[in-house]
Every structure is written in C-alpha cells, then in structure tokens.
Amino acid sequence: MYLHYVLDAWFESEIRLALCGEAHLIRYADDCAIGFETAADAVRVKELLTQRFAEYGLTLHPGKTRLIKFQRPAGSWSGEEALD
Numbered sequence: 001m002y003l004h005y006v007l008d009a010w011f012e013s014e015i016r017l018a019l020c021g022e023a024h025l026i027r028y029a030d031d032c033a034i035g036f037e038t039a040a041d042a043v044r045v046k047e048l049l050t051q052r053f054a055e056y057g058l059t060l061h062p063g064k065t066r067l068i069k070f071q072r073p074a075g076s077w078s079g080e081e082a083l084d
Contacts, residue, residue, distance in 0.1 A: 003030060006056050007049075015045060035070070042067050 011025050011034075021037025023045070036042040046067060050060055 002056075003027075006052065006058065007032065010052060015048065019045075031064075039067075039069075 008025065008027065011023075016023060019036070019038075019041045021041055023037065023041060024035045026033045026035070034042075034045065036045070046065070053060055
C-alpha cells in the first residue's frame with residue numbers, strides 16, 4: 001500500500017497530467033517500468049522519481065534504474081499488414 005501512494009497514485013494524479021507525450025506505468029510488487037513517448041519526459045520523471053522516493057526515505061536501485069531507448073526496428077511488422 002505504501003508504494004501505491006508514493007508511486008502509483010502520484011504518477012496518475014500529478015505526473016501523467018504534466019507530460020508532453022503518453023506514458024505507461026507497469027508495476028509488479030516493488031519493481032516498475034515506465035514507458036514514455038518522449039525522451040524529455042523520461043529524463044524529467046527519472047529526476048522527479050528520485051526526489052519523490054527520497055521524501056519517503058526510499059531510494060531507487062542504482063543497478064536497475066536506467067533509461068533505455070526502445071523503438072520498433074526498421075522494417076519490422078507493424079500489424080497493419082493484417083488489416084489488408
């Protein structure tokens with residue numbers, strides 16, 4: 001319940017509203033992944049997340065916390081072919 005307030009509720013009520021693009025928070029127990037449409041949103045939220053956790057005496061794991069560029073590989077199947 002504690003992490004729900006610190007992360008989930010905060011992300012929905014404050015962070016999502018201030019983003020330039022879309023974002024999706026996926027959480028399982030005490031782990032999470034957040035997908036962002038824009039790199040600028042990702043960088044800013046990572047900074048804010050560090051600050052938010054510190055306010056509650058929590059830290060992000062330095063070995064697990066990182067930004068990863070994720071995109072569809074060129075020439076990959078988009079799913080649109082199935083609509084023809």
